[in-house]
Amino acid sequence: MGDYEVIIFTGNVSNASTFNKIYIKLVGTDGESERTHLWSCVPSFYRGAVSHFIVSCRKSLGHLALIELEKENQTLVPNMAWYPAKVDVTSPEGGKYSFPVYRWITNSKPHYFREGAGLCQSTVFFSRLGRLGLMGMLQSNKFNCIEDIKQLLNVHKTQVSEYVSKHWKEDAFFGYQFLNGTNPILIQRCTQLPNNLSVTDETVFPDGQHNLAEEMEKGNIFLCDYKILDEVESNTINGNKQFLMAPLVLLWKNNADQLMPVAIQLKQKPTKDNPIFYPSDSEYDWLLAKTFVRSANFNLYELNAHLLRTHLLAEVFAVSLLRNLPMVHPLYKLLIPHTRYTLNINFLARMLLISKGGTFAKFTSSGGEGALTILRRSLTSLTYTSLCIPDDIEECGLKDVPSFYYRDDGLKLWDIIHRLYYHFSTLAFYYKTDAEVQEDTELQNWIKEIFQYGFLSQETTGIPQEFSTMDEMVKFVTMVIFTCSAQHSAVNSGQYDFGGWMPNSPTTMELPPPKEKGTTTEKTILDTFPSVNTTVHAMATLWLLSKESSDSIFLGNYPEKHFTERFPLLKIKEFQEELKKLSADIKARNSRLDLPYTYMDPEVVENSVSI
Numbered sequence: 001m002g003d004y005e006v007i008i009f010t011g012n013v014s015n016a017s018t019f020n021k022i023y024i025k026l027v028g029t030d031g032e033s034e035r036t037h038l039w040s041c042v043p044s045f046y047r048g049a050v051s052h053f054i055v056s057c058r059k060s061l062g063h064l065a066l067i068e069l070e071k072e073n074q075t076l077v078p079n080m081a082w083y084p085a086k087v088d089v090t091s092p093e094g095g096k097y098s099f100p101v102y103r104w105i106t107n108s109k110p111h112y113f114r115e116g117a118g119l120c121q122s123t124v125f126f127s128r129l130g131r132l133g134l135m136g137m138l139q140s141n142k143f144n145c146i147e148d149i150k151q152l153l154n155v156h157k158t159q160v161s162e163y164v165s166k167h168w169k170e171d172a173f174f175g176y177q178f179l180n181g182t183n184p185i186l187i188q189r190c191t192q193l194p195n196n197l198s199v200t201d202e203t204v205f206p207d208g209q210h211n212l213a214e215e216m217e218k219g220n221i222f223l224c225d226y227k228i229l230d231e232v233e234s235n236t237i238n239g240n241k242q243f244l245m246a247p248l249v250l251l252w253k254n255n256a257d258q259l260m261p262v263a264i265q266l267k268q269k270p271t272k273d274n275p276i277f278y279p280s281d282s283e284y285d286w287l288l289a290k291t292f293v294r295s296a297n298f299n300l301y302e303l304n305a306h307l308l309r310t311h312l313l314a315e316v317f318a319v320s321l322l323r324n325l326p327m328v329h330p331l332y333k334l335l336i337p338h339t340r341y342t343l344n345i346n347f348l349a350r351m352l353l354i355s356k357g358g359t360f361a362k363f364t365s366s367g368g369e370g371a372l373t374i375l376r377r378s379l380t381s382l383t384y385t386s387l388c389i390p391d392d393i394e395e396c397g398l399k400d401v402p403s404f405y406y407r408d409d410g411l412k413l414w415d416i417i418h419r420l421y422y423h424f425s426t427l428a429f430y431y432k433t434d435a436e437v438q439e440d441t442e443l444q445n446w447i448k449e450i451f452q453y454g455f456l457s458q459e460t461t462g463i464p465q466e467f468s469t470m471d472e473m474v475k476f477v478t479m480v481i482f483t484c485s486a487q488h489s490a491v492n493s494g495q496y497d498f499g500g501w502m503p504n505s506p507t508t509m510e511l512p513p514p515k516e517k518g519t520t521t522e523k524t525i526l527d528t529f530p531s532v533n534t535t536v537h538a539m540a541t542l543w544l545l546s547k548e549s550s551d552s553i554f555l556g557n558y559p560e561k562h563f564t565e566r567f568p569l570l571k572i573k574e575f576q577e578e579l580k581k582l583s584a585d586i587k588a589r590n591s592r593l594d595l596p597y598t599y600m601d602p603e604v605v606e607n608s609v610s611i
Contacts, residue, residue, distance in 0.1 A: 002092035004055045008038065011085040011102070012048040018082035019043060021072040025110075026055060026089065030062030035070070045082060064089060064097045070110045081106045087113070103551050104559075111551070141533075143526050149502055152536065156543055160497035163595050168504040171279060174290050175251050175259030176403070178224055180597050182494050182505075183301035184406040185309075185386070189397030190223040190250070191216055196270055197248045197263070204250070204262045206280055215252060219397070222259065224249040226296045228304065228377045230268045235367040235508065237534060242365040242508045247293045257402040264289045266513045273515035284520040288528065292513055295506040298499065299366040301491060304378040309387070310488040311349065314342045314609040316454030317480050324445040330430040331443060333562035334477065338484040340553065341610035353541075363530065363538040365508035382455070384462035388479050389414050389487075406490055409586060409600035413486045416578045418478040426571045427474055434469045443467060447476065485555050489605040493598075496546035500539060506530055507538040545611065548604075555579060555605040 004026060010016055022045060026033040036055045038044065044051035067087055073079045087099040099113045143149055153165055167173040178187040193199065193212070201211040215221050229246035236242065250263040260279075266289060267274045277289035318339035325332040353360050354371060361367030366374055385391040389410045393399055398407060431437050438444075444466055455461045467473040499505040511528040514520055530538070553559065556576040563569055579602040590596030598604060 002057050002060055004033070004057065004061075004092065005090040006038070006053045006055050007088040008045065008049075008051045008053065009085040009087070010045050010047060010049045010051070011083040013083055014047075015081065016048075016083035017043075017046040018071060018080040019045075019077050020074060020080055020082065022082070023068075023070040023072060024053075024055065024087070025068035025070075026057070026061055026064055027066040027068065028061030028064045030060060031057070033057045033061060035068075045084075060092065064091065064095070065115055067099050067113050068110045069101070069105060069113065071105050071108060073108050141531050143529060143532060143535075145526070146503070148532075149529075149535075152539065153501055155539070156496070156500065158497050158500065160494065160595065161500035164498060164504050165501040168501060169287060171260050171290075172258045174261055174294075176595075177294075177297075177498065178222075178249075178251065178259065179401065179404045180406050180595075181297075181498050182491055183297055183305050184404075184490065185305055185392065186224050186226075186297075186300070187222055187251070187396065187398065188224075189219055189401075190221040191397075193250075194223070194225065194248065196268055197250065197265055197276070198270055199250065199263045199276060203276070203278055204252070206278075210252075219400070220253040222251040222253070222401075224251070224293075226293075226300055227268055228374060228381065229296055229300055229366075232366060232370045232373050233368075234365050234370055235361060237362065237367075237508065238531065240510060242510060243512050244299060244365040244370065244509070245292045245296050245513060247296055249293055253401070259401075261290065264293060266292050275515075275517055277517070281517055282520065284522060284525060285514070285517050288514070288520050288525050291503065291506060291525065291528070292509060294504060295365065295509050298505045298507055299364055300374065302360075302364070303366065303371055303374045306488075306491045307349070307354070308375055308378050308382070310483060310491060311342075311346055311609050313387075313454065314339070314484045314488070315346050316450055317484065318342050320446050320449040320453070324449060325442050327562075329442055330427065330568075331446070331477070333568075334426065335480065336562065337553070337558050337560065338481050338608045340608040341549075342484070342608055345610055359537070359541055363507045363534045363541070379456075382461060384464075384479075387483060388475065389482065405589075405597035406600065409582075409597070410482075410486060410490065412582055413600055413602070413605075414478065414482050416575065416582065417481055418474065426568050427477070428470065429565070429567050429571075431470055431473070437467050437470055437473055443473070484608050485605050486600050488609045490599045492611070493546060493604065496539075496542045499542045502535045502539065503529065508534065547611070549606075549611050552610070553607050555602045555607055557607065 006024060008022070022038045023035050024038055025035045033055050034057075038051070038053045040051065040053070067089070069084065069087070071082050082105045084101040084103070084105065086101055089097045089099070091097070097115050099115055101113050103111070105111055150165065153161060164173075178184065199212070204212060212221065225248050226246045229244060231246070232244055234242045234244045245266040246268050248265045248268070249261055251259050252262045254260050262279065264277045265274065266277075277286055279286055281289075317335070321332060321335055321339060327333075352358055356368070360371065364371075385395055389407070393407050393411065398404060401407070431440075447464055447467055451457060451463050451465045455463045459465075464472055464476055467476070499507075506529055508530045509528050510530060511524070514524075529535070556572075556579045558572065563572070583602045586598070586601045590598065
């Protein structure tokens with residue numbers, strides 16, 4: 001039994017007090033305390049108060065990393081926001097910890113705060129390894145069997161990661177992820193086979209019941225082409241050269257409306273030692289081919305769909321906003337909530353994740369120089385059409401693909417933002433004519449710098465260089481808000497869900513693909529997987545990047561009141577009601593699905609790129 005002395009400092013600011021119940025949980029490298037009610041016979045959490053409590057634990061919690069604070073609303077006590085400034089804790093061993101808070105707590109949800117010395121949350125992930133008796137696995141270089149990987153999943157499970165661990169080998173789930181996984185922007189309807197993929201009716205449809213020409217005519221053939229990864233210099237991890245492929249994946253929508261892979265070529269150039277794999281090949285040949293695709297997908301989406309198309313673009317939008325628009329400008333008021341923490345999180349990403357020797361270089365096959373190559377190539381393929389989900393879906397031929405929940409939810413969110421919140425409403429309140437848009441020099445400077453510095457003045461991107469009409473401005477602003485909120489949620493929030501079970505999304509591959517068929521065994525696959533140490537570091541990072549922030553602000557919520565006029569405030573309320581309705585519709589649909597798609601539910605979509 002050990003007693004932890006807890007000191008709560010309530011901020012000395014107006015209305016900081018609360019009479020609601022306050023609970024705390026201490027989280028350390030060796031365990032967690034019980035959720036403890038901080039009770040006192042006198043009011044404790046009034047403005048400027050310094051309140052002392054004892055939290056008793058059956059054993060030492062090790063090094064404290066986090067605290068969880070929760071304010072419980074009571075029936076007979078008014079719900080009162082609380083503003084804690086910080087929490088100091090002294091352990092039974094005499095260790096002293098300080099947890100900066102400085103946040104309003106307004107709801108009854110748990111809020112998490114890190115120890116001020118900066119112990120990374122991934123340390124908590126590693127502590128869970130220790131509590132499960134799995135730290136010894138880190139001394140191993142390779143997984144001996146799939147059961148070893150299953151033990152790692154016990155460190156932290158989600159509903160989706162458990163589903164993935166059971167279905168990752170299935171062709172239907174492999175195809176599903178191109179629609180509703182972490183990279184739903186790559187797939188395109190195929191109307192003509194690429195010249196570098198030589199397949200025949202007999203190899204793709206060995207049962208003779210279908211042929212490629214007819215299926216393409218019906219719109220049932222799809223292509224995922226990873227050509228951006230072609231001949232990218234792969235990383236070296238722990239002294240071992242890693243392997244990154246640039247696959248072509250052909251998919252077929254079958255009569256059951258499932259998207260099924262029917263051919264995989266792992267390199268762009270067709271040669272004798274680059275065989276095309278089919279579902280009719282041996283179990284392990286086909287499984288290894290799909291696994292190489294999933295590894296390539298991880299490396300491409302993290303750098304293209306995630307880093308470039310949300311984080312870095314959001315930074316461009318934010319910097320131009322801060323440089324060109326004054327705080328009283330209506331567009332500043334509209335967009336500033338969608339820039340929250342973006343510059344901070346991108347600074348940390350540059351310093352810790354994608355820097356030379358950073359975390360990304362330690363567990364991915366594209367880490368290092370390869371990542372820069374992928375970013376450069378991705379930038380050249382970036383277009384305005386691809387950033388506007390209605391245009392992108394149309395251009396890729398995906399309007400009628402079944403069970404495409406990213407598209408369904410994304411189009412509805414885009415429409416709500418465009419139609420209700422902006423089009424002929426909030427912005428129209430300030431701009432009555434196209435001429436007023438053209439004459440707003442601050443607005444024109446904002447879009448000019450985005451084109452010049454964000455898209456390097458490349459006219460081929462289709463990005464506007466100026467706004468001539470209301471419609472042009474409204475569409476671009478809709479794209480900005482959608483990118484910073486919904487699109488980021490779609491490509492960020494599922495990272496651990498789909499990558500926590502490593503075989504479904506290996507961050508690197510440690511052996512090259514087979515040059516001929518019939519040589520792959522289960523041991524080959526285990527040897528090709530990333531090492532145990534690499535896998536654990538990747539899992540810890542994905543877990544951290546997928547965690548919801550303790551002070552998240554979700555789409556439609558605006559704690560800072562920038563608008564004062566009645567009309568825009570009314571439109572914000574209408575916007576919030578539309579988001580609530582969409583959230584309810586998504587939940588109703590998800591209740592009928594074996595695997596719910598939640599990433600564009602407005603209740604979990606943050607206003608900005610903040611993690």
